[in-house]
Amino acid sequence: MTAVATALKATPTDTSLAIATHGLTRRFGQHVAVNGVDLAVPRGAVYGFLGPNGSGKTTTIRLLLGLMTPHAGTVELLGGAMPAAAGDVLSRVGTLVEGPAFHPYLTGNDNLRRLDAYDASTDPSTSAARIGSALERVGLSAAAKKTYRRYSLGMKQRLGLAAALLRPRDLLILDEPTNGLDPQGTREVRTLIRELAADGTTVLVSSHLLAEIEQVASHVGIMSAGKLLSQGQLDQVLGVAAALLRVETPDVERALDVLAQLGLRVENHTADHLLVAMGDRTPDVINAALVRADVAVRGLHVERPLLEDLFVKLTGEGFDVVR
């Protein structure tokens, strides 16, 4: 066995997860808000945490952070068992939970100073510099001396993000980070998440904006009615095998024969195109087979299922998907 293989094998599997829950359950009276959730967020991932309103996302996040006690199940955050390890691990976790919250009559700057003063893991002599760079990173430097009550919703959201960035973090848990932001702000947050992820920070981001998540997430988890319906790498969850190939050709009849010989299922066809479930074949293989049989191929398009379609399929219609 090589040294590399030994090293890989010696690493316990759990250290590869930034967040791991097992059978996490929380009730409110009769209502089961979080029901046996097994969350697995790999280190370095950008994990899109999706679900309709009231599906248990925020309760799950509160349980992760030790703000609430689960009725069953366990939470491991950065390898530490919560809530016992809160003092050790939470300083490495930046959070934005259910919207920003600050003292209205303090300035943005003073609000961050207050949070930093409470943090035993930060060096007070670097406080001003860290606050300054956090404010700059979220584009709030100009409003640092304004009282929080005079902030717009988007500025409040930015200050919340700045608080999460007051010190280097290994994990960011961001609940609806783009809520209230204008399109530029939304874009900036997306860029910010990409930058942080590129630095090795694990990001769990909950959102309703599926298009947003699709652009930044490497992994997704979909909650509905307190249950985690599906999770994993974005591609796997979407199901690459389920992708459809749109073949544009005038020889539809001949193409149908060729595809039947390949054992592929044709979902739909018209006079000038057909939709094929690719299965484990790739577009080039299918194209080569068609061309060999003298089928004139005008165009090929891979039509991947949208996250939104999957989301609606899993969680049902009847709620506002893209708010």
Next chain:
Amino acid sequence: MSSAEMVAELRAPVPSMPPVRYHGVFVRQFVSETAIIFRRRRNIAILAVLGAVPIFIGVAVKISAPRGGEGPAFIGQITSNGLFLAFAALTLCLPVFLPVAVAVVAGDAVAGEANTGTLRYLLTVPVSRSRLLLVKTAGVIAFIIAAIGLVTVIGVVLGVSLFGTHGMTLLSGDTVSVSNGLLRSVGVAAYVFVDLLGLAGIALFFSTLTEVPVGAMAATVVLAIIFTVLDAVPQLSGIRGILLTHHWLDFAGLLRTQVNTSQLLHGMLLPLGYFAIFTAAAWSRITTADITS
């Protein structure tokens, strides 16, 4: 570096190591807490009202001196001993102004943070819940000391400058030295502080029960009034010994030649007991509560 080490480094970028802890964190937290208490306009207004009490009494007595023994406690003594202005002011503030001041600041301590939602962000900083309660309690104590100190200092300075000390005449008619008189003033302030500590404990507990600070404040004030009312009902004399407010004004004992120490200590024991029981209850509540705000 061997390849194994490189892989180990890649695989485990964040070893589960307790983070660095800086010294003097409690001081930082306490300074931040007192800054937020003393910069708040509502609290500044409360202090201004309290500070005005000895000024009003002093000016009123200077303009029209009451005859000895007339009016509320100690007011008649002010003209013969300026220090009594401080005692008169404290006596006047003790039934309503000071309890309201304590109820507002202590009732707001935890409930106020829950109300603004800042509680969840403090706890995820992280600050342990016990530590948060400790810092909050320390902040409340600082405010009580400031409130009593303000009334006492203004009362002493104004009283002595307006009326002199005349050799420090006490309630018992004896005369003591100025330094002895000042020492007694400190004693009275300390006694009032202990009185209010009991109420602060109750307010802190209420503050952990609700996300509505005004609720905790009102409940504390109502409870203080209930204590006073019960204390005034002769038929209930049997339970007077456990009423928080029963011994509140016993600091008068400090103004007699022979100080009855055991009586004073007994009077302080009750508020201290209330403080201990209710801060313990507050701790039990805050360390187990779900933070849903």
